[in-house]
Amino acid sequence: MDEKFIDAGTPTRRAYLKSGSALLAGGLLTGCTGQSGSESETESADATTTAKETETEAAATETTAEDTGYSVSMSPVGEVAFESIPEDVMVYSLLYADMAVAFGHGDAVNSLGFDSDAGGRTLDAYYDRLDGVSFDREGLAQLNNGSSDISVDKELLYELDSDLHLMDPALAVSFDGWEQSDIEEVGEQIAPWFGNVYSRAHSTPPEPYAENYEYYTLWELTEKVGAVFQAEARAAELKAVRDDLVETIQSNLPPEDERPTVGVVIFMSDTFYPSKVNVDGFATSHIRPLGVQDAFAADDVTYETSYDYETMLEIDPDVLLHSFCVASYYDVNDIEQTLAEHPVGGELSAVKNGRVYPSGNPVQGPIMNLFQLEMTAKQLFPEQFGEWPEYEGGAYPEIPEDEQLFDRQRVADIVAGN
Known part of the structure; x- marks a missing residue:
């Protein structure tokens, strides 16, 4: 599916802005990496000291920024200058809403793109497991007009009168009715653009952005948006949580020949x-680190590919992960029942063995990524990381504290700025 369906540099008038773990039984890392308790405690103390030093430096940087302004650079927008932290932000893609919340500025978001309600529900599902973290989506403008021709009304951007358009201009220029002159007009008359979404799958953006477009990892994007909100310390701390989580997972994976084949799908109308899975882009950053065998590794698999039941049975992945199933567009239980009742679908190994699981949103921000990494590890390797509980929709399932793969309170404290 195209980027606009999936969420989906010169100073301007508003470029100078007006306003200013708990681990499984006995501990996975301690038991499997040979670290003693004292070594772990020393490393933890060192990390705490480093974090405090980083926060002190970030605070000094923010004070200076309030006095003198600052700038942040990212492809394809180049360098964008800020007088102070943006207080009213247009957001199209869900990953940037998640970043705003992560940096303590969720209340600055004034809009979401393709479906603000479904996207908001997905964020709620994860934030419900973090004390004090929430996202108020009431009253958010829905940017997409909902027609078959995916677009955004330029006049709505004038009405929002944002301090920043946290959106990739290369995505905007792909919309029906938009030209490069519209991108320049909005950037000059309202506020600058700042976003990069084609890093999702390293797909080619439209002209005139294609030639020099740069791709970033999710955590490189997180760092850059953190700089926009003058929250570099929070970005670094969240990445440290993610790095610990990936290390926990990768140090406990079974041998490659014992890992399941995995198919990531969307199922609609018997198709x-x-x-x-094993491709570049932040869309797979919750699955790729697990090193699984990709059931759809053939060169001819693109977002336009589709399979019927018979072709799926020929491929027959050990596990099926269905995207957009965490408080979003699809109900994995209904899908599994539909497959089981079909004469061919019921023969799929994943269906017969009860291994059809809900998967998350590929347009994921940093907090979403933490939960989606944990979720996928449990779904694919229950013996190593604990069973994935039955999911009935709504909030992310309660995971017993001794089976959580990352520290919820640590994340909540980071978001709170502690």
Whole structure:
């Protein structure tokens, strides 16, 4: 599916802005990496000291920024200058809403893109497991007009009168009715653009952005948006949580020949739409680190590929992960029942063995990524990381504290700025 369906540099008038773990039984890392308790405690103390030093430096940087302004650079927008932290922000893609919340500025978001309600529900599902973290989506403008021709009304951007358009201009220029002159007009007359979404799958953006477009990891994007909100310390701390989580997972994976084949799909109208796992882009950053065998690794698999039941049975992945199933567009239980009742679908190994699981949103921000990494590890490797509980929709399931793969309170404290 196209980027606009999936969420989906010169100073301007508003470029100078007006306003200013708990681990499994006995501990996975301690038991499997040979670290003693004292070594772990020393490293933890060192990390705490480093974090405090980083926060002190960040605070000094923010004070200076309030006095003198600052700038942040990212492809394809180049360098964008800020007088102070933006207080009213247009957001299209869900990953940037998640970043705003992560940096303590969720209340600055004034809009969401393709479906503000579904996207908001997904964020709620994860934030419900973090004390004090929430996202108020009431009253948010829905940017997409909902027609078959995916677009955004330029006049709505004038009405929002944002301090910043936290959106990739290369995505905006792909919309129906938009030209490069519209991108320049909005940037000059309202506020600058700042976003990069084609890093999602390293797909080619439209002209005139294609030639020099740069791709970033999710955590490189997080760092850059953190700089926009003058929250570099929070970005670094969240990445440290993610790095610990990935290390926990990768140090406990079974040998490659014992790992399941995995198919990531969207299922609609008796048709399977597959996605590759082991490819670049932040869309797979919750699955790729697990090193699984990709059931759809063939070169001819693109977002336009579709399979019927018979073709899926020929491929027959050990596990099926269905995207957009965490408080979003699809109900994995209904899908599993539909497959089980079909004469061919019921023969799929994943269906017969009860291994059809809800997967998350590929347009994921940093907090979403932490939960989606944990979720996928449990779904694919229950013996190593604990069973994934039955999911009935709504909030992310309660995981017993001794089976959580990252520290919820640590994340909540980071978001709170503690």
